[in-house]
Amino acid sequence: MGTAPAQLFPEFLVDAFGIDSVLGDVVASLIGAALVANIILAFSGVAGPWAKRKITAAFTDRIAVDRIGPYGLLIIPAAAVQLLAKELIVPEGVDRPAWDIAPILLPASAMLGFSVIPMGQIGPLNIHLADPEVGLALVFAFASIASVSLVMAGYASNNKYSLLGGLRAVAQNLAYEIPLIVTAMSVVIFAGTLQISGVVGAQTETLVTIAGVSIPSWFAFVNPFAFVLFLTANMAEIGRNPFDIPEAPTEIVAGYQTEYSSAYFVLFYLGEFVHIFLGGAILSVVFLGGASGPGPESISFIWFVVKVWGFFLFTQWARAAIPRVRIDQLIEIGWKGMLVLSFANLVLTAVIVGVIA
Amino acid sequence: MSLERPDTVDDGAVERTPDELEALLGDLVVDRDDHLNAPGFVIRPDTVQETLSILKEQAGYDHLSVVSAQEYENRYESIYHLKKFDDPTQEVSVVVPADKDNPVSESAEPVFRTADWHEREAYDLIGVEYDDHPDLRRILLPETWQGHPLSMDYDKDRPQIATLPEHANPLEEHHKDAESDTMFLNIGPHHPATHGVLHLKTTLDGEQVVDVEPDIGYLHRSEEQMAQNGTYRHQIMPYPDRWDYISAGLLNEWAYARAAEDLADIEVPEYAQVIRTMGAEMCRIAAHMLALATFALDINGDFTATFMYAINDRERVQNLLEDLTGQRLMFNYFRLGGVVWDLPEPREEFFSNTRDFLDQLPESIEEYHNLITSNEIFQMRTIDTGILPPEVAKNYGATGPVLRGSGVDYDLRRDDPYGYYDELDWDVITEDGCDNFSRLLVRMREVEESAKIIEQCVDLLEDWPEDERNIQANVPRTLRPDDDTEIYRAVEGAKGELGIYIRADGTDKPARFKIRSPCFSNLQTLPEMANGEYVPDVVAALGSLDIVLGEVDR
Numbered sequence: 001m002g003t004a005p006a007q008l009f010p011e012f013l014v015d016a017f018g019i020d021s022v023l024g025d026v027v028a029s030l031i032g033a034a035l036v037a038n039i040i041l042a043f044s045g046v047a048g049p050w051a052k053r054k055i056t057a058a059f060t061d062r063i064a065v066d067r068i069g070p071y072g073l074l075i076i077p078a079a080a081v082q083l084l085a086k087e088l089i090v091p092e093g094v095d096r097p098a099w100d101i102a103p104i105l106l107p108a109s110a111m112l113g114f115s116v117i118p119m120g121q122i123g124p125l126n127i128h129l130a131d132p133e134v135g136l137a138l139v140f141a142f143a144s145i146a147s148v149s150l151v152m153a154g155y156a157s158n159n160k161y162s163l164l165g166g167l168r169a170v171a172q173n174l175a176y177e178i179p180l181i182v183t184a185m186s187v188v189i190f191a192g193t194l195q196i197s198g199v200v201g202a203q204t205e206t207l208v209t210i211a212g213v214s215i216p217s218w219f220a221f222v223n224p225f226a227f228v229l230f231l232t233a234n235m236a237e238i239g240r241n242p243f244d245i246p247e248a249p250t251e252i253v254a255g256y257q258t259e260y261s262s263a264y265f266v267l268f269y270l271g272e273f274v275h276i277f278l279g280g281a282i283l284s285v286v287f288l289g290g291a292s293g294p295g296p297e298s299i300s301f302i303w304f305v306v307k308v309w310g311f312f313l314f315t316q317w318a319r320a321a322i323p324r325v326r327i328d329q330l331i332e333i334g335w336k337g338m339l340v341l342s343f344a345n346l347v348l349t350a351v352i353v354g355v356i357a
Numbered sequence: 358m359s360l361e362r363p364d365t366v367d368d369g370a371v372e373r374t375p376d377e378l379e380a381l382l383g384d385l386v387v388d389r390d391d392h393l394n395a396p397g398f399v400i401r402p403d404t405v406q407e408t409l410s411i412l413k414e415q416a417g418y419d420h421l422s423v424v425s426a427q428e429y430e431n432r433y434e435s436i437y438h439l440k441k442f443d444d445p446t447q448e449v450s451v452v453v454p455a456d457k458d459n460p461v462s463e464s465a466e467p468v469f470r471t472a473d474w475h476e477r478e479a480y481d482l483i484g485v486e487y488d489d490h491p492d493l494r495r496i497l498l499p500e501t502w503q504g505h506p507l508s509m510d511y512d513k514d515r516p517q518i519a520t521l522p523e524h525a526n527p528l529e530e531h532h533k534d535a536e537s538d539t540m541f542l543n544i545g546p547h548h549p550a551t552h553g554v555l556h557l558k559t560t561l562d563g564e565q566v567v568d569v570e571p572d573i574g575y576l577h578r579s580e581e582q583m584a585q586n587g588t589y590r591h592q593i594m595p596y597p598d599r600w601d602y603i604s605a606g607l608l609n610e611w612a613y614a615r616a617a618e619d620l621a622d623i624e625v626p627e628y629a630q631v632i633r634t635m636g637a638e639m640c641r642i643a644a645h646m647l648a649l650a651t652f653a654l655d656i657n658g659d660f661t662a663t664f665m666y667a668i669n670d671r672e673r674v675q676n677l678l679e680d681l682t683g684q685r686l687m688f689n690y691f692r693l694g695g696v697v698w699d700l701p702e703p704r705e706e707f708f709s710n711t712r713d714f715l716d717q718l719p720e721s722i723e724e725y726h727n728l729i730t731s732n733e734i735f736q737m738r739t740i741d742t743g744i745l746p747p748e749v750a751k752n753y754g755a756t757g758p759v760l761r762g763s764g765v766d767y768d769l770r771r772d773d774p775y776g777y778y779d780e781l782d783w784d785v786i787t788e789d790g791c792d793n794f795s796r797l798l799v800r801m802r803e804v805e806e807s808a809k810i811i812e813q814c815v816d817l818l819e820d821w822p823e824d825e826r827n828i829q830a831n832v833p834r835t836l837r838p839d840d841d842t843e844i845y846r847a848v849e850g851a852k853g854e855l856g857i858y859i860r861a862d863g864t865d866k867p868a869r870f871k872i873r874s875p876c877f878s879n880l881q882t883l884p885e886m887a888n889g890e891y892v893p894d895v896v897a898a899l900g901s902l903d904i905v906l907g908e909v910d911r
Binding site: 056059060061062160161164168241242244248249250251252253316319320321322323324325326327328329 | 540542548549550564653654655656657658659660661662664665666669728729732734735737738891892893894896
């Protein structure tokens with residue numbers, strides 16, 4: 001560790017096949033994007049129909065799917081066929097094409113976020129598509145497009161429950177996006193760069209060594225307060241308990257999703273899962289040392305998967321155990337609590353970094 | 358002793374003899390029509406408010422249990438069954454005959470808010486019209502229904518066309534100005550939070566509720582009429598299981614059993630009373646567990662662990678009830694004069710299963726307290742939301758955990774003892790918060806009290822001498838209570854005061870069978886709790902009322 005970051009995946013392809021031209025760059029980027037997209041889709045495909053059921057069942061003393069295939073795993077193709085084979089019902093008076101764009105926008109925006117996430121190495125392959133200098137800002141920008149999708153869906157559905165869900169989504173995202181990004185900025189002050197490889201690189205050094213075990217200087221250990229703030233804001237960002245207010249099934253049926261069925265419904269669900277994984281990826285990049293972990297660099301992809309799925313598990317745990325706050329309480333927490341705390345954290349970090357360094 | 362009620366210095370607690378009451382009412386009383394449970398005063402249809410005011414203000418009859426209406430050959434009749442919250446054994450019936458051709462009677466709504474819905478029901482099903490009623494519309498049947506199904510000249514063959522008009526925003530004009538506008542939202546009849554088919558006509562200002570009106574009747578199954586077509590002895594008992602159908606079956610059966618046994622003067626053997634008490638409290642635990650489970654669902658969202666944990670515990674009680682009665686929901690276990698069969702053999706196994714359940718119950722309740730009541734977010738959501746002040750609750754005739762959550766100490770098991778309750782050691786639970794949290798807490802603590810009762814019953818049953826195990830009194834094969842006897846009797850159901858009014862006409866079937874559903878009266882308080890609150894609080898308030906639509910609509 002600590003060496004120069006490995007070659008980005010498209011560059012690796014260009015070198016490996018000797019296709020050093022504009023066309024070669026395009027082809028290599030497309031292949032890289034396809035690989036990353038498939039990894040993410042595989043996560044969501046497993047998480048959607050199968051893992052979520054198993055996890056929720058484990059939390060609630062049940063068994064869940066175990067009839068179809070080993071451990072019920074064949075539920076995955078079965079659910080895919082079932083969901084896609086359903087009729088797509090287009091309610092009267094929906095505002096097209098906004099109504100059609102919203103379900104595509106949600107997974108697409110979340111998926112775009114992964115383009116700058118370093119996902120670790122499998123052997124010599126470094127699964128990292130791009131590393132622009134504004135990487136961290138870019139990933140938050142992509143993640144925020146999701147709220148546009150929710151508003152579009154809520155407004156275009158011509159349904160009062162959807163409208164309420166859309167309004168709640170906006171209110172919630174405004175209240176939480178700012179603390180989320182301000183908290184992330186405190187990390188940027190530590191790292192001195194917005195470039196994601198730089199942020200990850202800043203976390204490789206050893207913080208302390210306790211009984212022969214060296215603890216890396218992950219920002220979660222360096223600044224646990226910021227980590228907790230970020231984790232909380234992240235739960236709101238991805239809309240999970242205690243902040244699943246835009247959907248809130250027992251209050252406003254399914255919020256912005258109410259009028260969507262069949263493939264559009266699947267796209268929304270896919271988008272939500274990809275969004276959770278993106279939330280986990282951002283969390284691991286900013287606070288948990290990216291894809292780093294014990295063992296050789298060449299298996300670091302495994303650590304990335306562990307961290308992202310760990311976050312997924314955390315969201316499901318919260319779902320099973322924690323009640324939902326009310327929309328006005330959420331806004332109060334966001335604007336009066338989190339915002340103040342995150343700015344305090346930012347200023348404090350800036351002072352400490354400025355004085356010590 | 359725990360069953361002693363706290364001393365209350367209130368002139369309402371003073372018991373007056375029927376003659377003193379008659380003297381108090383003076384000229385208002387035109388005749389006497391005593392019922393088995395209470396003196397009945399016949400008054401003129403235009404003096405209802407005056408009479409009820411005197412009884413409420415001067416004699417302390419502050420609880421209008423139910424309004425039951427019926428049609429006779431020569432007249433219509435509304436009966437106001439009054440009680441005291443301080444002592445429900447003091448009862449009085451106000452009988453209001455109305456003209457056969459022009460059945461108009463004064464509304465009691467200005468005196469008792471609860472009369473609003475009860476009179477609407479009487480208008481809907483019987484056809485009595487109430488003068489001065491604020492909102493005399495049909496309540497159970499669709500607005501377009503023709504005729505009144507429980508009246509004598511009702512043509513049941515007439516085709517009914519129930520149209521589906523768009524619901525309009527009642528406040529559209531009233532609230533519209535430059536800054537604000539309201540939105541009308543139909544919550545239900547199919548909605549995850551309505552606990553059945555309930556329709557809330559909600560008007561919202563942003564996320565805040567400015568008006569909510571429960572629209573009921575989607576689950577109306579003519580339970581009263583079905584009971585009127587069944588014989589007392591056997592054919593009515595299966596129906597009560599289907600009112601509060603969510604595992605409170607034995608409590609419902611007891612309501613009918615108590616009314617019919619008092620009507621026909623049947624003495625139930627002590628052994629059967631102990632079994633009844635035990636079974637009823639098992640049902641109460643099952644019902645409260647479900648209330649807890651669904652309330653967690655309303656507050657936490659649909660993936661909550663609390664729901665499944667509580668359903669698991671309810672499952673354990675249901676296994677016991679299945680052992681006892683042979684059924685899991687529709688028990689049909691009580692008989693007039695006793696129960697249908699003795700405890701299951703081997704008795705030791707049943708007792709040890711029951712004790713096992715009781716032993717693990719404190720642990721479960723501890724876990725619920727950890728999961729929900731001690732959770733800060735949960736407290737934030739439920740404390741000081743859905744406020745129901747005690748006076749408002751009384752005025753609406755709210756009973757059961759809803760009333761006790763508002764700090765009113767009223768429980769028929771202690772105040773109007775039946776079964777074996779007055780021989781056992783247990784407490785009536787009240788909480789003073791008047792909010793969603795208090796109502797939940799009352800239920801959770803009542804589960805513990807029920808467990809205490811069951812434990813004492815098991816002790817008693819275990820030591821009961823074998824030759825004295827009499828489960829059934831001698832009851833004639835066909836019951837024909839005397840002509841023109843009337844009775845209103847109530848028990849403490851899972852949701853509150855579940856009462857039955859029966860009028861006998863000398864045949865083996867009731868001439869009038871009226872169910873006083875606690876959920877019906879409790880649901881009526883929803884607008885009081887919800888107006889001005891946020892949408893999630895309406896859902897929480899509805900969950901804390903713990904209504905079962907099968908009992909609301911009957």
